[in-house]
Amino acid sequence: MGMLAAARPAGAAGDKRTGIYVLETYYLQQGAQVPRMHDYFSKVALPAVQREHHTGPVIYLESLVAPHMPQMIAVYGFQSIEQMWSMHTRINQDAELQKTFDQWETGAEPPFEQMSGTLLQATDYSPEIVARAEPPKTPRIFELRVYHSPTWRQLKALHERFAGPEIQIFKRVGVHPLFYSSTLIGQNMPNLTYLIPFDTLAAREKAWDAFGADPEWIKVRKESIDKSGQISSVINISLFKPTPYSPIR
Secondary structure, eight states, X not given: OGGGTTBOOTTOTTOOSOOEEEEEEEEOOSSTHXXXXXXXXXXXXXXXXXXXXXXXXXXXXXXXXXXXXXXXXXXXXXXXXXXHHHHHHHHHTOHHHHHHXXXXXXXXXXXXXXXXXXXXXXXXXXXXXXXXXXXXXXXXXXXXXXXXXXXXXXXXXXXXXIIIIIHHHHHHHTOOOXXXXXXXXXXXXXXXXXXXXXXXXXXXXXXXXXXXXXXXXXXXXXXXXXXXXXXXXXXXEEEEXXXXXXXXX
């Protein structure tokens, strides 16, 4: 039951919202691996998704500050696990695509050191990702935050805090996440994972400074700890920039 806390019922009849996100993280070495990953995303992965007429959000990001440097991530949104698996199956059955992929993998060194995949389920309070009509004139900063809770009970309390007062404080100070999610399959569970765009690093610093000093946040945080303890025991933060070809930039 803990894994379903605050989860959106993905794929419910008539529900066209994004219910599932796949987060792929590629850990690289400096040198040829970075441009090879750009080639893969822009010339193999993205065209394959577009040929499937995929309507969910697609994001490709390159690390600015992360535990492992360099790294790149891809985020794909789906209405349901069934939709995700259906597209995955069709893409893997594409003989021409498989040939292109095999050519990309061939070389004196592997195209990446290792890769991890995370299956995320959107929370019931998560917004829908909508691409801007015009891409930003300057690249935005994307902040990936992962909040690890000691127990499923405390993760549920964390979701309740976010869904209630915390989101309203976010809006007031200029923090506007693209999505909120819980990890269904992945590392460091249970956790809450969310992704936030900022226009600049300065805008990011200003927003988080305002959040930390907000009287309502100070009150809400104390009440949360008094009721449920330290509900986010570890917070992992990474900063990224969008690739030039990312549909969401």
